[in-house]
Amino acid sequence: MELHKRLDYGFIGYQVPHIPRATRSPRGRGNIRKKSDSNEMCAFDLLTTVAGKLLLEGESTSNSSGKDRSVVVKDTAETVKDDEDTPLKENPCNEGCQERGFFISEIVSEAPVVNHCLSKSTDTLSGPASVITSSDCSEKLGSAEQFINAECKTENRNCSTKVEHELSGCGDFSSCTLGAESKKQLKINLSNDATITTNKRAAICSSEFPDPWDRKSSMLVALDNTVKLSLSTDPDPFGSFPVIRNDVQLANKDDDEKSCRCTQPSTRNKTFRPAPRVVDWRMRKLQASKYWEVNPQSDDEGHINVDNETRHVYQKRENVYTSERSQRDFPFKKRKLYYCNSFSNSDGGSSDGICSSPTKDLNRDASGYSLASSGARAAAGTSIPKGASASFRSNDSHVKLKIKSFRVPELFVEIPENATIGSLKRTVMEAVTAILGGGLRIGVVFQGKKVRDDSKTLFQAGISHDDKLDALGFTLEPSPSRGSPPLGPEGCSRVLPCETPQPLTRCTPGSTIIHNGMQQETFNAFPDYSGINLSNFIESDHDSAPSPPDASLEKNAADSRALVPVAAMDAEALAVVPMRKPKRYETVQRRIRRPFSVFEVEALVQAVEKLGTGRWRDVKMRAFDNAKHRTYVDLKDKWKTLVHTARISPQQRRGEPVPQELLDRVLTAHAYWSQQQARQQMKHQSETRLLL
């Protein structure tokens, strides 16, 4: 048998792509920041939210031996246990954003907690990759937070769990571990009639788990008042499943700048295993079977207000794209809103689609993470103190959450030196997929540069010298949608990440734009050619893609914010291996590119013909009011390119061809309005002269 020199990497953490940023407001301004009554959020809410976000594959109906997973809220080296209804405010750490995190871990009752993830140092492995300063919290709340807050708000309103909160916003996750205790179905009645059903086996994460951060889910709630959360309480078949740590930053609106004053670590139950654990992921053969599903009932925010007719059409359309989209839905929205996308122009196009590739079937092997059910317990009211539900009053206190990274401590990979980059990626992918549930692919970054050649061996790439291993990083990227995974069996319930833009599926204009033909625009200055009125077309915002562009990832790869492998060493040592200090990962992902369709171009032309070239906001409101992803700047830019396109020869044009007729109109309108503009200037100048 041939002996291979093997390289062992311990993944101390990885940075997930930015959560999609919030969509732009209708008026095209920046990201929407949503605030929530987060202070009112109880630990369970947070856990549920986080769990939903993290959870991977899971199927309530599958015969999965659901792993027992618990989501634990950690505060400064402490695992907080009481998750039932402890108000956030009680947590002293609320003010110090950096030390709080959520973990999904196996429920290991007596295992002592070895929390090496909570070190305050950002320079050590133990420190959360996403540690940020409190000021950071207050200043840089990004998209993730927006989502979180938005969702939290929803949750809060519905949750009957009592949560006391103060303006101080210091929350206390006294008991955030979702214990696996109940195996029966638990129904959580929310104040507004929303129901959270906890199924003993349902995995949390997965595709079927309504993503709390998913706007779609929110919509679902809004429409149906029902949210079903499946929480698994099954025993953990794999004792060695690594802990996924999700660093969540909490920032109090009023107190973010205060420093964390958690000085008395709780000694309550620890639910973590000793973190150092080596898992041989090579043995895990994952089955691809599950995919993110889009719940047909959920509607995109942008569509909820459309009239029935339009909506109907839209849904129809959506169904048409279901398969394509579902495979691309990215689990993490990333949303700075939307947090994830096809960004990858820089990646040779391979990563363009975002989102998700077929997810491995974790039910079988990894069993999928299951949210353990202490939350269910709490939700069920079994341990909710009387009167708890009374305190869901909303006040101005907000807790801002920002998840900057998800960590997977102690994930070791052993791979032959002559293995290819591709195999390395696969190996890492398998491990990560098992944890995250798929929807991601791995990118390899070595010495600051992305290694794209999958066929190159590690040796060839220079990744064989131990001393250089610190220069190796991995990035989580949206999976290309190649492969067209079939819809999951339960495809009926699709869960779309809310702000997570769904991967842009180069939709044909006709399918993207719904023309209800209900209104006709009449232009004064120019003839109304088609009467196309896009003001009512359903925006295709749902086509947006969720994850951060490759460029973004790449750009930050050097910061080692991604998976940072370290030379194999004993777990204990690993915990203290310094990790390069990550710089702020503030890069806002570039919005997904969404070529204008002919319909849109026509609408734009029509609007400009009437309004002129200097009133982009009006153009936006007139013709693209419902297309939230088109800002007035976008329209202005498009016009600019249209003019350019119209001036060049047809041979030089690229992309979807624009009818010459439209281009002619563009030139005509442009000339007309340019002249008008010139006249205005002349007029203005002459007036000025007269005044002088």
Next chain:
DNA sequence: TTTAGGG
């Protein structure tokens, strides 16, 4: 916030 332009 909008415009207007450069990148």
Next chain:
DNA sequence: CCCTAAA
């Protein structure tokens, strides 16, 4: 599409 100076 992004970024920004100006308005």
